[in-house]
Amino acid sequence: MYCELANKLVVEAKRTEQLNSRNNARTTLPVHNDELVRDILNEVTQLKKNLEFFKEQQDIMSMDGASVDSNVMKCQYFVNLLCLERNKRCLLGYQKLRSDMLDSMAWENNGMDVMGSDLGEENSNLTHQEQEYLKKYSELITDMKSGELTDIDLSGSLTPPREIFIDVRVLKDAGEIQTEYGVFNLIKDSQFFVRQSDVERLIQQGFLQKI
Amino acid sequence: MSLPRRLQETFSPEEVQFIVENQKIKIFPRITTSKRRSGNGSHSSNSDDDMSRWRMLTMDGHELENMIVMKSTEVTLWLALLLKQQSKCNIIIPEWLTVKGLDLMLQYEKRNIQRFSALPWDWLVVSEILFKQAADDFNDPIYELRNRIQDLKEIRQMKVLQGLKNLNESHMQLDNLGLLEINELRPFIVEVMDKLRQIHASVLDTTETEPQDYDDDKDIGMGTSISSNRDTSSSGLPNAMSF
Numbered sequence: 001m002y003c004e005l006a007n008k009l010v011v012e013a014k015r016t017e018q019l020n021s022r023n024n025a026r027t028t029l030p031v032h033n034d035e036l037v038r039d040i041l042n043e044v045t046q047l048k049k050n051l052e053f054f055k056e057q058q059d060i061m062s063m064d065g066a067s068v069d070s071n072v073m074k075c076q077y078f079v080n081l082l083c084l085e086r087n088k089r090c091l092l093g094y095q096k097l098r099s100d101m102l103d104s105m106a107w108e109n110n111g112m113d114v115m116g117s118d119l120g121e122e123n124s125n126l127t128h129q130e131q132e133y134l135k136k137y138s139e140l141i142t143d144m145k146s147g148e149l150t151d152i153d154l155s156g157s158l159t160p161p162r163e164i165f166i167d168v169r170v171l172k173d174a175g176e177i178q179t180e181y182g183v184f185n186l187i188k189d190s191q192f193f194v195r196q197s198d199v200e201r202l203i204q205q206g207f208l209q210k211i
Numbered sequence: 212m213s214l215p216r217r218l219q220e221t222f223s224p225e226e227v228q229f230i231v232e233n234q235k236i237k238i239f240p241r242i243t244t245s246k247r248r249s250g251n252g253s254h255s256s257n258s259d260d261d262m263s264r265w266r267m268l269t270m271d272g273h274e275l276e277n278m279i280v281m282k283s284t285e286v287t288l289w290l291a292l293l294l295k296q297q298s299k300c301n302i303i304i305p306e307w308l309t310v311k312g313l314d315l316m317l318q319y320e321k322r323n324i325q326r327f328s329a330l331p332w333d334w335l336v337v338s339e340i341l342f343k344q345a346a347d348d349f350n351d352p353i354y355e356l357r358n359r360i361q362d363l364k365e366i367r368q369m370k371v372l373q374g375l376k377n378l379n380e381s382h383m384q385l386d387n388l389g390l391l392e393i394n395e396l397r398p399f400i401v402e403v404m405d406k407l408r409q410i411h412a413s414v415l416d417t418t419e420t421e422p423q424d425y426d427d428d429k430d431i432g433m434g435t436s437i438s439s440n441r442d443t444s445s446s447g448l449p450n451a452m453s454f
Contacts, residue, residue, distance in 0.1 A: 021216065107213045158218065160229035164293075 002083045005040045006090035009033065013094045020101065029101055032127045037091065044087050051080050102130060106138045107155050157200050166196045167211040168203070221397045227390055228340070231333040232289040237303040240284065240294070245277030288337075292344055302345040307331065308338055310351040313359035320366045327367055327387040335364065335391040371396065380407035 016030055058073055126134065145154055170186045184192065186207065192199075202208045217223070222230075278284055283303060286294075294300040306312055307330060319328040331337070338360050346353055371392065377383070378400065385393065 103213070104215065108215075155213075158215070159223070159225050162225070 003043075003086045003090070005036060005043060006087045009036050009040065009094050010090050012036075013097045016101075017097060029098065029105075029125050031125045032098070032130065033094075034127070037094075040087055040091060044084060047080050047084050047087075051077065054080075098130065099133065102126075102134050103137060106134060106141060157204065161196060164195060165193060166199075168192050168194060168199050168208040169211055171207060171209050220401070222394050224391070224394070227394055228336050230390070231336040231340075232287070232292070234288050234333060234337070235285045236288045236291050236305070237283050237285050238291045238294065239281050239301040239303060240278035240299065241280060241301070242299050243278060243280050244275060245279055288340070292340065295345055302341065302348045304341065304345075304349055305331075305337070307334070308341065308349075308356065310355055310359065313356065313363065317359060317362060317366070320363065320370075324370070324373075327370065327385075328363075329387050330363070330389065332390050335360075335389050367392065375400070378403055378407065380404060380411040 012030075012033060020028070054073065054076055058070075141155065169191050170188055172188060176183050176185050184194075186202075191211070199208055203210055218226075275286065275290070291300060291302050295302055307316070316328040316330055319326075338356070341348075342353060342357065349356065367388075371388075374383075374385075383400070383404075
């Protein structure tokens with residue numbers, strides 16, 4: 001059937017969206033469905049060939065001077081065009097969802113504290129173009145952050161501050177990481193009473209657990 | 212996007228609390244920060260120097276500068292809570308958060324089925340915060356206050372549910388509904404009203420015979436199913452629906 005493949009793609013996008021809306025954990029992007037996209041593109045080229053064929057035929061018939069039933073021709077054009085449009089819409093929708101998720105990933109956990117570190121484990125699921133896009137987008141974000149006069153951490157925690165000092169428990173890391181406001185010796189399973197603003201980044205990275 | 216989806220259309224409860232914490236509240240300070248003009252003897256100049264050295268700087272207001280022990284002043288709630296944590300002040304409980312005040316409200320709620328009582332817009336959050344952090348400042352026993360707050364919450368919740376039957380595409384009136392209550396209703400109501408509005412608009416598009424406005428009685432030429440539905444939903448109440 002016409003445009004059935006595109007429907008599959010949309011269903012898959014829907015599934016991805018639902019998976020990520022339920023749990024508030026990190027967004028995970030499934031593998032880019034190259035095969036399906038390629039099939040859709042094949043269909044699109046096929047449709048385009050059809051259109052060209054119709055055009056040729058119309059030219060020939062009008063040259064012959066035969067009375068062409070132009071309404072039928074127009075209808076064929078129209079249906080083909082609609083199919084093209086639909087495929088385009090589905091492809092764009094799929095890609096938009098993926099790029100939105102990439103954006104949120106870039107905002108959530110890129111460029112916190114350790115600038116310039118890309119998302120390592122996700123990269124395999126992304127196409128080459130998407131990786132490129134993610135890199136450029138992260139650069140844009142860092143540009144914006146450095147442009148600000150105040151040192152606001154725009155990608156920082158979005159929950160409003162409650163207490164200045166909090167208890168944190170070290171979850172997994174050993175070693176001295178923090179160097180911005182003095183050194184902390186973070187040993188696994190130890191607790192600290194620290195300023196929240198100091199450890200916010202470490203909490204976001206999952207080294208510490210707030211109590 | 213830069214903002215996670217769950218925050219895009221409504222406030223999170225933490226944000227509601229953050230907004231509420233900018234309200235003013237009265238406290239009894241337990242410390243004196245105002246410079247004493249009439250010092251005694253040689254001691255005064257020395258202490259004045261000390262005082263000026265640790266002037267407290269805040270963005271808003273200078274209440275912090277001239278607090279006198281046990282003389283009530285008005286400060287922002289977050290500051291009051293901060294001082295309270297270090298037991299440097301006592302928070303004065305607002306008038307409505309007493310057994311008497313809450314009883315009045317409860318009576319009003321029970322008498323008027325169509326309306327909400329005039330509690331302050333931040334009543335749920337403030338009572339929550341004060342119960343938690345300033346429990347020793349209440350004159351009335353806390354469990355009674357908690358009971359009443361819970362009763363109020365349930366009664367109002369019930370009225371909200373009743374009022375939801377009257378959802379329509381043009382307007383609704385929610386007098387005296389608290390911020391937290393509105394906040395938890397917002398995604399549902401806005402979405403439903405939006406859909407209703409879309410349906411309504413499409414009906415209007417198909418029958419553009421006469422200029423129609425949102426008055427219920429006038430739109431006769433509408434699609435039957437929808438108009439009948441709306442008629443039943445808004446029966447019994449005047450046009451300006453109040454919960």
